[in-house]
Amino acid sequence: MLRRSNPETAMLLYQLHEWNRAWLEPFSTWAEAHAHMLSSSHSWMSSLPGASRAAAGYELLHRIGKDYEKPEFGIHEVEVGGRKCPVVEREVLRTPFCRLLRFKRFSDDAGELRNMKDDPAVLVVAPLSGHHATLLRDTVQTLLGAHKVYITDWIDARMVPAADGAFTLDDYVATIERFIRHIGAKDLHVISVCQPTVPVLAAVSLMAARGEAVPRSLVMMGGPIDTRESPTAVNNLAAQKPLWWFEQNLIHLVPANYPGRGRRVYPGFLQHMGFIGMNPERHFMSHWDFYQDLVKGDLDDADAHRRFYDEYNAVLDMPAEYYLDTVRIVFQEHLLPRGLWDVAGERVDPSKLKGTALFTIEGELDDISGQGQTRAAHELCTGIAGRDRRHLTVQGAGHYGIFSGRRWRTQVYPQVREFIAAHDGAKKPVAKSVAKAKKAAKRSR
Numbered sequence: 001m002l003r004r005s006n007p008e009t010a011m012l013l014y015q016l017h018e019w020n021r022a023w024l025e026p027f028s029t030w031a032e033a034h035a036h037m038l039s040s041s042h043s044w045m046s047s048l049p050g051a052s053r054a055a056a057g058y059e060l061l062h063r064i065g066k067d068y069e070k071p072e073f074g075i076h077e078v079e080v081g082g083r084k085c086p087v088v089e090r091e092v093l094r095t096p097f098c099r100l101l102r103f104k105r106f107s108d109d110a111g112e113l114r115n116m117k118d119d120p121a122v123l124v125v126a127p128l129s130g131h132h133a134t135l136l137r138d139t140v141q142t143l144l145g146a147h148k149v150y151i152t153d154w155i156d157a158r159m160v161p162a163a164d165g166a167f168t169l170d171d172y173v174a175t176i177e178r179f180i181r182h183i184g185a186k187d188l189h190v191i192s193v194c195q196p197t198v199p200v201l202a203a204v205s206l207m208a209a210r211g212e213a214v215p216r217s218l219v220m221m222g223g224p225i226d227t228r229e230s231p232t233a234v235n236n237l238a239a240q241k242p243l244w245w246f247e248q249n250l251i252h253l254v255p256a257n258y259p260g261r262g263r264r265v266y267p268g269f270l271q272h273m274g275f276i277g278m279n280p281e282r283h284f285m286s287h288w289d290f291y292q293d294l295v296k297g298d299l300d301d302a303d304a305h306r307r308f309y310d311e312y313n314a315v316l317d318m319p320a321e322y323y324l325d326t327v328r329i330v331f332q333e334h335l336l337p338r339g340l341w342d343v344a345g346e347r348v349d350p351s352k353l354k355g356t357a358l359f360t361i362e363g364e365l366d367d368i369s370g371q372g373q374t375r376a377a378h379e380l381c382t383g384i385a386g387r388d389r390r391h392l393t394v395q396g397a398g399h400y401g402i403f404s405g406r407r408w409r410t411q412v413y414p415q416v417r418e419f420i421a422a423h424d425g426a427k428k429p430v431a432k433s434v435a436k437a438k439k440a441a442k443r444s445r
Contacts, residue, residue, distance in 0.1 A: 013252050014252045014253060014254065014255050014267055015255045017267070017269050018255050018257060021067055024065040024066075025065075025066075025067065027061075027065055028061070028062050028065035028066045028067075029062075031058045031059070031061040031062040031065065032058070032059070032062040032066075034054075034055075034058040035055045035056075035058035035059035035062060038051045038052075038054050038055035038058065039051070039052070039055035039059075039294075052294070052295050052297070053295050055294065056291050056292075056294035056295045057291070059294060060287060060290065060291050060294075063290075063306075063309065064287075068309075068310060068313040068314040068315075069314060070132045070134065070156070070314050070316070071132065071134045071310055071311055071314055072134070073089055073101075073103075073134055073137055073140065074137070075087050075089065075103060075137065075140060075141055075144070078105060078141065078144040078145055079145060080105060080107070080112065080115075080116060080144075080145055080146070081112055081115065083107070083109065083112060085105045085106060085107045085112070085116075086105070086106045087103050087104065087105055087106075087144060088103075088104050088106065089101055089102075089103055089104075090102045090103075090104055092150070092182070093178075093179065093182050095175055095178070096155070096160050096164040096165075096167075097154065097155050097157070097160055097164075097167045097171070097175070097319070098152055098153065098154050098155060098175055099152075099153040099155065100150060100151075100152060100153075100179050100182065100183075101133075101150065101151050101152075101153050102148075102149070102150050103140060103144055103149045103150075103151070104148075105144060105148075116148070119146055119147050119148055120146075120147050120148070120187075120189055120216075120420050120421065120424040121147070121148040121150070121183060121184070121187055121188050121189065122143055122147045122148065122149050122150065122188075122189045122190070122191060122420065123150045123151070123152075123179060123180065123183060123188055123189070123190045123191070123215075124136060124139060124140060124143070124149065124150065124151040124152070124191045124192075124193070125151075125152050125176060125190060125191065125192040125193070125196040125199075125200050126151055126152050126153070126154065126193060126196070127193060127194045127195040127196055128154040128172065128195065128196070128318060128322065129194065129195045129271075129318070130268065130271040130272070130275065130315050130316065130318070131311070131312070131314070131315060131316070132153075132154070132156075132311075132314055132315075132316055133151055133152060133153045133154060134311060134314075135311055135404075136151065136193060136403060136404070137311075137404075138403070138404040138405065138408060138409070139191075139193065139403045139404060139408065142408065142409055142413050143191075143413075146417055147189075147417075147420070150179070150183055152175075152176075152179065152196075154316065155316075156268070156316035156317055157254070157260055157263060157265045157316065157317040157318055157319045158254045158258040158259070158260040158263065158265060158267075158268075158316075158317045159258060159259050159260055160259065160260050160263065160319075161259050161260060161261075161263075162254075162260060162261065162262045162263045166319065166321045167319040167321060167322050168319075168321045168322055168325050169199065169322055169325035169326055169329060169343075170325075170343050170344050171322070172196075172199045172322060173199045173202045173203045173206070173343050173344075174203075174344070176196070176199055176200055176203040177203045177206065177207060180203065180204070180207070180215060181212075184213075185207070185212070185213040185214055185215050186213045186216070187216065187424075188215045188216065189215055189216055189217045189218075189219065189420045189423070189424070190204070190215045190217070190218050190219070191219040191221065191416070192218070192219070192220050192221065192223060193221045193222065193223070193403050194221065194222050194223050194224075194368070194369065194399070195223065195224065195326070196223070197220040197221070197222075197223025197224070197225055197374060197377070198223060198224060198225060198326075198329075198330050198336055200218065200220070201218070201220070201225065201336070201348075201350055201377060201380070201381075202336065202341065202343055202348045204218060204353060204356065205348050205349055205350045205352055205353050206343060206346055206348060208352045208353045208354065208356075209346070209349060209352040214353065214355060214356050215356055216356065216357065216420075216423050216424060216425075217356060217357040217358070217359065217419065217420055217423045218356055218357070218358050218359070218377075219359045219361065219416055219419065219420070220358070220359070220360045220361065220374050220377055221360075221361045221362075221374070221402050221403055222361065222362060222363060222366055222368065222369045222374060222399055222402050222403070223369055223373065223374045224330055224331065224369050224373050224374075225336065225337065225373055225374055225375075225376040225377045225380070226334065226336070226337040226372070226373055226376035227239075227330065227331050227334065227369075227370075227373055228334055228337070229370060229371070229372030229373045229375075229376055230370030230371045230372050230373065231370060232366075232367050232368060232369070232370045233278070233367065234278075234367075234368055235331060235370070238327050238331035238332060239331060239332060243324065243327060243328055243332065246323075246324060246327055247324060250266050250270060250323075251264055251265070251266060251320045251323075251324070252264070252265065252266075252267050252270075253265075254317065260317075263319070263320075264319075264320035264321070265317035265318060265319060265320055266317065266318045266319075266320060266323040267317050268315030268316050268317050268318075269315065271315050271318075272313065272315045275312070275315075278367075286305065286309075289301070289305070290302060290305040293305070329341060336348060336350075336380070337376055337379075337380060350377070350380035350381045350382075350383075351380065351381065351382045351383050352383060353381050353383050353384060354383040354384065356384065356388075357384070357388040357389070357390075357419065357422075357423040358377060358378065358381055358384050358388065358389050358390070359389075359390045359391070359392070359415075359416065359419045360374045360375050360377055360378065360390075360391045360392070361374065361391075361392045361393075361394065361402055361412060361416075362374050362375060362391075362392070362393050362394070362402070363393075363394050363397035363398050363399055363401055363402045364393055364394060364395050364396060364397055365396065365397060365398045365401075366397070366398055366399045366402070367398065367399065368399040369399065371393065375391050378391065388423065390415075390419060392412070392415060394407055394411055394412055397411075397412075
């Protein structure tokens with residue numbers, strides 16, 4: 001049984017955070033100005049003795065104290081068939097808690113445009129677990145070379161008015177169903193990254209049980225289908241603490257300066273503290289290396305640090321109901337793998353899923369979703385033929401490496417592309433699609 005936290009305490013902590021953020025803002029701005037004055041080639045102060053060290057210190061102070069807003073996807077062009085094509089980001093559907101985005105490619109070459117229209121459609125379901133969907137920028141950018149790409153862009157819960165009601169895990173499943181129907185399931189491939197593997201499998205299983213059209217393939221990457229397999233520190237925390245502990249210690253009320261005033265959330269700033277707390281030494285050394293790079297004038301490495309932490313430090317609030325549902329259903333009671341999960345009164349039965357191919361992907365060194373947790377989907381989806389299944393364990397890859405970075409682009413994506421092409425067949429012959437995929441994979445190496 002849940003024991004709700006005291007409303008005054010729940011409001012106070014978030015409000016204290018806001019006051020602290022407001023207090024730090026002028027100091028952060030002041031530090032940024034001094035860093036610029038001491039490092040700019042147009043400033044006489046940059047030639048003073050020790051200017052580079054002082055500038056580096058000021059910039060580090062600025063970045064530690066600044067507020068990180070949601071980054072942009074910033075995908076404006078992509079290479080398709082050896083040609084640069086412009087890309088336009090469009091919102092095609094919106095709910096109070098999520099936007100369905102389409103990254104539409106354009107070309108002035110009629111033949112290339114026809115080829116792009118025949119490319120498989122892919123829905124990337126981003127996690128609602130602290131970071132924004134822009135964390136999957138590299139995933140989207142890579143996929144756009146050979147696919148029509150959609151993505152779920154979850155809205156920060158503090159920006160959703162309380163009048164719009166609660167958002168539960170059941171609502172998440174219903175949102176995925178709605179988006180799949182809107183795009184068109186019969187010619188769609190769904191890629192779920194981390195947390196959404198569970199609601200995506202539920203959504204598609206329920207659609208199959210009702211006799212609805214289902215996606216041609218599911219690609220599940222690093223997700224907690226069954227957290228009893230190789231439990232990680234994250235899994236152990238969820239299993240060891242009672243649900244009321246999460247309710248009392250992690251759920252707070254959005255303060256009055258946001259549209260979601262009074263909404264119960266798991267605040268992004270608390271999540272960020274948890275992210276840092278998992279590997280504090282690594283983050284400390286990363287900031288120290290950033291300081292040293294600035295002093296040495298290694299601007300490429302310094303820019304890489306800025307890009308990473310601009311994304312990593314930008315976090316969102318999660319609706320309390322959804323978060324607590326996830327802790328209970330996924331991490332404590334394991335209702336999906338036990339066959340006991342009911343969504344809006346309907347039993348989730350992945351064995352009903354037929355005609356959809358399944359590709360599970362795990363990282364060898366994943367410290368968030370341990371080995372076997374995603375692969376467990378194969379044991380549940382007994383209706384999928386063996387020829388339509390595949391599993392990949394990416395050697396040397398951690399959690400983020402399976403969907404972002406060099407390993408994603410050179411090892412994982414070529415296999416994902418080939419798998420999708422082999423199970424597409426909507427408009428292009430399968431053999432032709434696979435051949436094109438293999439050719440592209442060789443180019444990417």
